[in-house]
Amino acid sequence: MGTVALAVTDGMLPFELSLACEVFGSHAPAGARSWYRLSLCGPGAVRVGRFLVEPDRGLTSLARADTVIVPGWADTDRDPPAELVDAVRTAHEAGARVASLCTGAFVLAAAGLLDGGRATTHWAHARELAGRHPGVMVDPDVLYVDNGRVLTSAGKAAAMDLCLHLVRLDHGSSVANALARRLVVPPHRDGGQAQFVTAPVPAPDNHPLAALLPWAIERLGHPLTVEDLARRAGMSSRNLGRHFRSVTGTTPLRWLLVQRIRHAQELLETTDDTVDAIATATGLGTATTLRRHFNRTVGVPPDTYRRTFRSRTGPGPGTGTGGGAGIIR
Structure with a gap:
């Protein structure tokens, strides 16, 4: 997926446009053997918010891109x-992968690319999208939806989640993590839009789990129970569950499993460790258990994942630490 084209016309939102430019138009992050070639495609000079944008090419050039971002x-x-x-419909028919950011889903829906499938958009516009396009199954409770060659994201910051997901698909989790670190954003956020609609987003060091989450990530190779986490946090298991829902959007055990799978992804990409050794290092116990949970979460077996991403990122020295970003479908 070497060429990325941004579709720009009057009325595009500047935040999503600049975010996509930052992800796909900047220099390659550490570990990437190649990077994207970005172009802006539009009908001429267009007004994006308060800015006047001069596209590189016309809208017909979308059909020559590997990935089209709306x-x-x-x-x-x-x-x-x-x-x-x-132009978006023609690009998809020509084989391009098409992704929308926030309300860009309305363009994909108008092009018929979302009919009969699941999609998302900003939660405030989900009902409107579903009403205008009844053939689309609109899910307002997720950060993004990956249908293969058609992808949609929720509002604003969720556009970054989807862009990093595309990078992860193309270059592996290590490269996506390196890019996320450079952009000072999390490589993957758990949960969905619902946790961001009415609840305030806590400051990174100002929530009840601020000390617990890094402590748990450093100990993924150890058997950790809800009671262990609650004891470390100095609260009851019931209170721990409530705080996990509030902060991460999921349960303690589900959160732990996702961290273990992320760690397994990075070890598969960067080491020659056997699946048995990785199962031990990630706290999943046996290769059978790792394969079952990995296949269910990532969508492919560990060996297939290693063959796919090892050729893109190459092996690294030793056994890595920390979690890689997950591929969620």
Whole structure:
């Protein structure tokens, strides 16, 4: 997926556009053997928020890209421009992977790319998208949806989640993690939009689990129970579960499993360790247990994942530490 084209027309949201430019248009992060070639495609000079943007190419060039990104569409009360919709549809028919950020899903829906499938958009516009396009199964409770060659993200910051997911698919979790570190964002966020709708987002060091989560990640190779976590946090198991739901959007055991799978992904990419050794290092016990949970979470067996991403990232020295970002489908 070497070429990425951003579809730009009047009325695009500047945040999503600049975010995609930062991810796909900057220099390659550590560990990447190649990187994307980014172009902006539009009908001419366009107004994006308060900025005037000069595209590199016309909208017809979308059809020559490997990946097409449609940023957020500001005015969802009206139909997106027909030339934009036609160009996105043509690009998909030509084989491009097409992804929308935030309300860019309205463009994909107008192009018929979401019919009969699951999609998401900003939670505040989910009902509107479903009403205008009844053939789309709109899920307002996820950060992004990956349907293979068609992907959609929720609002604002979730656009970064989807962009990092694309990088993870193309270059592996180690490269996606390196990019996330450079951008000072988490490589993957658990949970869905629901946790961000009414609840305030806690400061990184100002929530009840701030000390517990890093402590647990450093000990993934040890058997950890809910009672162990509760004891470390100095609270009851019931209170721990409530705080985990509030902070991470999931349960303590599910959160632990995802961290173990992430760690397994990075070890598969960067070491020659056997699946048995990785199962021990990640606290999953046996190769059978690792394979079962890995296949269920990532969608492929560990050996297949290693063959896919080892050729892109290459082996690294020794056994890595810390968790890689997961591929969630």
